[in-house]
Amino acid sequence: MAGTRDGGDPPGADPAVAASRDALAVVFREEGSRLTASVMRVLGDFDAAEEVVQDALLAAWQQWPVEGVPQRPAAWLWTVARRRAVDVLRRDLRHREKLALLAWPAEQPSEPEVDDDRLRLVFTCCHPALAPEVRVALTLRTVCGLSTAEIASGFMVSEAAIVQRLTRARRKIAAAGVPYRVPADDELGERLRDVLAVIYLLFNEGYLCNAADRPQRHDLSHDADWLAGLLVRLMPTEPEALGLLALIRLHRARAAARFDARGRLVLLRDQDRGQWNRAQIAAAADLRCCAAHRHR
Amino acid sequence: MKYVLPFCGTDEDAAAFEALTPEQLRLRYAHVGAWCAEHRSKIGPSNQLQAPDTATSVRFGPDGPPVVTDGPFVEGKEAIGGYAEIEVADLDEALRMAKSWPGRGTVEIRPVLTRR
Numbered sequence: 112m113a114g115t116r117d118g119g120d121p122p123g124a125d126p127a128v129a130a131s132r133d134a135l136a137v138v139f140r141e142e143g144s145r146l147t148a149s150v151m152r153v154l155g156d157f158d159a160a161e162e163v164v165q166d167a168l169l170a171a172w173q174q175w176p177v178e179g180v181p182q183r184p185a186a187w188l189w190t191v192a193r194r195r196a197v198d199v200l201r202r203d204l205r206h207r208e209k210l211a212l213l214a215w216p217a218e219q220p221s222e223p224e225v226d227d228d229r230l231r232l233v234f235t236c237c238h239p240a241l242a243p244e245v246r247v248a249l250t251l252r253t254v255c256g257l258s259t260a261e262i263a264s265g266f267m268v269s270e271a272a273i274v275q276r277l278t279r280a281r282r283k284i285a286a287a288g289v290p291y292r293v294p295a296d297d298e299l300g301e302r303l304r305d306v307l308a309v310i311y312l313l314f315n316e317g318y319l320c321n322a323a324d325r326p327q328r329h330d331l332s333h334d335a336d337w338l339a340g341l342l343v344r345l346m347p348t349e350p351e352a353l354g355l356l357a358l359i360r361l362h363r364a365r366a367a368a369r370f371d372a373r374g375r376l377v378l379l380r381d382q383d384r385g386q387w388n389r390a391q392i393a394a395a396a397d398l399r400c401c402a403a404h405r406h407r
Numbered sequence: 408m409k410y411v412l413p414f415c416g417t418d419e420d421a422a423a424f425e426a427l428t429p430e431q432l433r434l435r436y437a438h439v440g441a442w443c444a445e446h447r448s449k450i451g452p453s454n455q456l457q458a459p460d461t462a463t464s465v466r467f468g469p470d471g472p473p474v475v476t477d478g479p480f481v482e483g484k485e486a487i488g489g490y491a492e493i494e495v496a497d498l499d500e501a502l503r504m505a506k507s508w509p510g511r512g513t514v515e516i517r518p519v520l521t522r523r
Contacts, residue, residue: 238498288408290497290499
């Protein structure tokens with residue numbers, strides 16, 4: 112499944128600490144975006160939702176190495192986030208009114224509900240009322256859970272520039288009334304194309320750079336792969352999403368052969384095909400076939 | 408959410424409007440009328456404005472008295488030809504309305520500042 116990473120047993124001086132940090136890294140991406148999506152629906156406020164989720168993840172980062180990774184990490188995070196959200200609401204005058212009306216679910220929302228929330232989040236982040244580069248940054252931050260430093264390194268721009276883009280985006284979402292929902296059927300096709308364009312832009316940005324040349328650079332093509340996989344899970348009947356995932360995986364299967372030892376680009380006809388990942392190519396071809404069958 | 412939709416157009420848009428035959432003009436107004444009727448429950452105060460050259464602007468500088476000039480405040484290519492205040496659920500609904508506007512030019516969607 113896209114996005115899941117192998118936890119494994121990491122080597123290290125303190126295996127307990129390392130194991131829990133590793134567990135956190137694994138749940139971070141999956142659970143971070145789920146949590147953001149659910150909290151966002153309850154609070155209806157981008158800024159506040161992000162703050163709450165950051166607090167919950169920070170608490171996990173500090174407590175899991177000491178107390179051990181909980182049996183149900185997602186439920187643990189939800190409980191902390193819920194508590195923090197109520198604090199935020201109490202603190203902020205604007206939200207006091209909402210607090211009284213608000214019935215926070217004690218349990219983490221069920222899987223289908225969370226998936227709905229995440230899809231809403233994706234469509235909000237990729238809304239056409241936001242500038243394209245803003246959509247990309249916001250999606251990376253909010254859906255993929257990347258830090259502003261990671262986004263900045265991926266695009267080779269300053270972190271301050273990313274922070275500014277995100278701040279402006281959140282302000283516009285709140286001020287202009289950008290909705291938090293999946294578009295109506297008659298608009299879905301057009302808006303889905305906007306989402307796919309964001310993922311494709313992200314993939315190109317990551318894929319066209321020579322990672323060996325700049326080892327510090329965050330690999331955006333990996334994020335694009337994860338996002339396309341997420342979209343396929345959330346909208347399993349959309350052939351366009353499947354097609355994009357297949358395209359990304361096909362390209363990534365050949366990644367090892369794309370640059371020579373000196374970091375120069377090797378054209379397709381000159382590539383060492385022994386370095387291509389055959390299993391990945393076969394899997395991507397299967398995806399492509401699925402997409403073709405579903406095409407309307 | 409409350410928004411104001413300023414309907415803007417360039418000189419070319421204005422010239423094209425002037426060049427409409429009486430029959431075309433009647434049709435255009437009929438379409439605009441139908442649009443207004445369709446969205447009646449969501450439309451507040453709205454008006455078509457007189458041509459931009461009828462405007463007078465009062466501009467405040469960093470200091471000194473304001474300067475009164477002949478003409479609209481923006482010296483750009485586009486001028487506001489009319490406006491409508493609308494009350495809708497969110498930006499998507501506003502976008503849907505703006506996209507179905509039967510006139511030409513550009514429709515801006517500007518959220519109204521509400522006191523919390």
